[in-house]
Amino acid sequence: EAQVTQNPRYLITVTGKKLTVTCSQNMNHEYMSWYRQDPGLGLRQIYYSMNVEVTDKGDVPEGYKVSRKEKRNFPLILESPSPNQTSLYFCASSLFSGGAGANVLTFGAGSRLTVL
Amino acid sequence: KQEVTQIPAALSVPEGENLVLNCSFTDSAIYNLQWFRQDPGKGLTSLLLIQSSQREQTSGRLNASLDKSSGRSTLYIAASQPGDSATYLCAVETQGGSEKLVFGKGMKLTVNP
Numbered sequence: 610e611a612q613v614t615q616n617p618r619y620l621i622t623v624t625g626k627k628l629t630v631t632c633s634q635n636m637n638h639e640y641m642s643w644y645r646q647d648p649g650l651g652l653r654q655i656y657y658s659m660n661v662e663v664t665d666k667g668d669v670p671e672g673y674k675v676s677r678k679e680k681r682n683f684p685l686i687l688e689s690p691s692p693n694q695t696s697l698y699f700c701a702s703s704l705f706s707g708g709a710g711a712n713v714l715t716f717g718a719g720s721r722l723t724v725l
Numbered sequence: 726k727q728e729v730t731q732i733p734a735a736l737s738v739p740e741g742e743n744l745v746l747n748c749s750f751t752d753s754a755i756y757n758l759q760w761f762r763q764d765p766g767k768g769l770t771s772l773l774l775i776q777s778s779q780r781e782q783t784s785g786r787l788n789a790s791l792d793k794s795s796g797r798s799t800l801y802i803a804a805s806q807p808g809d810s811a812t813y814l815c816a817v818e819t820q821g822g823s824e825k826l827v828f829g830k831g832m833k834l835t836v837n838p
Contacts, residue, residue: 642826651830652769652814668827699768712757712818714826716768 611636615700615717622690623725630685630720632700640703640712641683642667643675645696646719652699658683690724697721727752727819731829739837740807746800746832748815753793756818760789760800763812763831772813773800805836 613634622628634641642657644667654667658677672694674686683702687694700717728751738744748758757776761769773782773789775798781790788801802809814831 644828649830652816652828654826657826701769712759713771713774714759714761714769714816715771716761718768719766 611715613700613702613715613717615698615720617720618718619721621723621725624691625689628687628690628722630687630698630700630722632683632685632717633681634683634702634715635681636702636704636715637680638702638704638715639680640705641677642701642714643673643683643685644699644701645669646699647696655685655698687722690722692724695722695724727755727817727827729815729817729827729829731813731815731832733832734830735833735835737835737837738805740805742805742836744802744805744834746802746813746834748798748800748829750796750798750817750827752817752819753796754820755793756820758789758791758798758815758817760787760798761814761816763814765811769814805834807836807838810834810836 616631639660643655644652646652653669655673656675658664661680664675698720701714703712703714730749755777759774760772763769775782775791786803791798812831812833816826816828818826
């Protein structure tokens with residue numbers, strides 16, 4: 610089944626303890642992206658990747674890191690989590706991006722992170 | 726900076742009504758516009774994607790239109806059903822090399838039996 614898989618789905622952690630949220634897609638998509646969703650603020654893009662070894666900042670990249678060493682994986686790293694990073698996180702992918710072609714996004718089920 | 730607005734934030738209607746959901750954006754230089762559905766506690770599901778060169782797309786009871794010059798899109802839902810209850814979001818991908826996808830805050834739809 611074509612899908613985007615995120616892990617963990619739920620996580621409670623403490624301030625300063627490094628964590629990684631994994632994202633994997635099995636559709637050979639070039640484009641991958643991370644979003645956070647907060648009440649009243651909607652979905653905001655954190656980082657995106659056009660292809661392997663190509664990443665760029667979205668609108669709210671502070672406090673986050675990403676890497677794209679393989680096409681299928683795009684982990685989100687919080688080096689030193691803080692309470693303001695408590696949120697619902699979504700990973701998404703698409704075959705291409707922008708003018709290269711249809712950009713239908715497939716989303717993961719979400720990862721709810723709580724930082725105490 | 727691209728801004729996407731969806732008004733109203735919530736809508737409650739009786740079953741069977743034909744609905745129009747609105748989305749407006751400030752920068753008309755877009756690659757495409759997408760409509761998504763989000764059920765509570767779930768991820769987003771893409772409903773329709775309209776390329777910048779297209780005027781509309783249809784899927785079943787859903788029809789999305791795009792007027793790029795005026796910065797507007799509408800999602801038309803025919804003969805609404807309780808199963809259509811969800812939050813609907815629109816998102817635009819803006820040209821200019823940023824490759825960023827900007828979302829509206831969504832509209833929560835409740836269709837009452």
